Amino acid sequence: xxxxxxxxxxxxxxxxxxxxxxxxxxxxxxxxxxxxxxxxxxxxxxxxxxxxxxxxxxxxxxxxxxxxxxxxxxxxxxxxxxxxxxxxxxxxxxxxxxxxxxxxxxxxxxx
Amino acid sequence: xxxxxxxxxxxxxxxxxxxxxxxxxxxxxxxxxxxxxxxxxxxxxxxxxxxxxxxxxxxxxxxxxxxxxxxxxxxxxxxxxxxxxxxxxxxxxxxxxxxxxxxxxxxxxxxxx
Numbered sequence: 527x528x529x530x531x532x533x534x535x536x537x538x539x540x541x542x543x544x545x546x547x548x549x550x551x552x553x554x555x556x557x558x559x560x561x562x563x564x565x566x567x568x569x570x571x572x573x574x575x576x577x578x579x580x581x582x583x584x585x586x587x588x589x590x591x592x593x594x595x596x597x598x599x600x601x602x603x604x605x606x607x608x609x610x611x612x613x614x615x616x617x618x619x620x621x622x623x624x625x626x627x628x629x630x631x632x633x634x635x636x637x
Numbered sequence: 638x639x640x641x642x643x644x645x646x647x648x649x650x651x652x653x654x655x656x657x658x659x660x661x662x663x664x665x666x667x668x669x670x671x672x673x674x675x676x677x678x679x680x681x682x683x684x685x686x687x688x689x690x691x692x693x694x695x696x697x698x699x700x701x702x703x704x705x706x707x708x709x710x711x712x713x714x715x716x717x718x719x720x721x722x723x724x725x726x727x728x729x730x731x732x733x734x735x736x737x738x739x740x741x742x743x744x745x746x747x748x749x750x
Contacts, residue, residue, distance in 0.1 A: 530680075559737070568643075568726050568740030569681065582737050616680065618738075625671060626738060628680040 530619050530629035538635045539607050547602045547632045551619035557581070558600040559626060560592060563614040575600055604634075612636045639664040641729050643741025651749055656714040658744045660727035663708070667729040669736065670703060670710045675743075676723045685712070717748045 531550045539545050551558050557576045561569035571584035575594035589605040598619070604611060612635050618626035640663040650656050662670075671686035687694045687701045687710065694701050698717075703710040714721055724745050728738040 557736075561738075566743075568728075568743050569738070571737045571739065574737060584737065620736065625683050625686055626736070627683060628673075630680045 530617065530627055532615075532617055532629040532632050534632060535630070536633045536635075538637065540637050541607055541609060543607050543636075544603065544605045545607060545634060547604075547615050547617075547634070549600045549602070549617035549619075549629055551598045551600070551617075552627055555619035555621045555627075556598050557620045557622065558594055558598065559618045559620070560600070560602050561616045561618065561628075562586075563616055563631070565613075569616055572602065607636045609636050639667055639729055639731075639739040641727060641739050641741040643727050643744055645744060646742065647745045647747070649747045649749060650717050652717060652719060654717055656712075656717055656721070656746055656748075658712045658725055658727065658746075659709060660711070660729075660741050661707075661709040662729040662739075664729070664731065665705075665708065666731045668732065669730045670701070671728050671730075671738070672701060672712050673726045673728065673740075674723045675726065681726060714746075717746075719748050719750050722746055722748045 559574040560572040563569040573583040574581045578594045591603045594600045614631045616631045618628045620626040643660045668689040673681035674684045675681045698715045700713045724743045727741040730736045
């Protein structure tokens with residue numbers, strides 16, 4: 527059984543740029559959720575994808591968007607990057623309503 | 638929306654002692670309460686979870702209790718070991734909201750040998 531993987535591990539961007547983060551869900555899981563974790567804080571829910579459809583969204587602006595592919599992997603896209611977008615971005619996969627298992631995260635730094 | 642408060646923010650215990658972390662939630666519709674352990678630079682790891690139809694759950698040295706009436710739940714770690722040192726997060730979710738997890742602010746646990 528393969529766990530949740532994310533790429534890239536680290537990323538440095540400048541303000542105004544766009545970024546795409548990728549997540550491969552654990553084998554057998556059909557749901558991917560994305561979270562933003564600022565330093566010293568708990569993860570904040572961005573959105574969730576279930577069977578390729580968005581299934582809930584947190585309090586993040588529309589410049590945060592995503593999609594899920596038929597193999598249940600997912601992408602998070604952030605446009606017009608701001609300094610406050612610097613954080614650890616975590617994806618978590620699950621099977622329907624079962625527990626969510628996190629990937630290692632992508633550390634995004636916006637300069 | 639849901640709000641989860643977690644206390645204490647830091648906890649220092651002697652090896653072998655017990656550690657208790659408490660969380661309260663605001664939305665009575667929440668029905669799933671997981672706990673995650675996050676070591677420095679690592680991913681959050683699911684260590685135990687409890688659903689609202691159960692009052693207590695144990696897994697070796699770890700136990701979680703849930704009081705639905707008071708809307709609070711707690712993590713208990715017995716016989717603490719240095720490898721228990723980490724940041725622990727509680728979370729709450731409800732199936733109707735797509736199982737979105739709302740996290741507490743975290744508790745930094747230090748187990749002193």
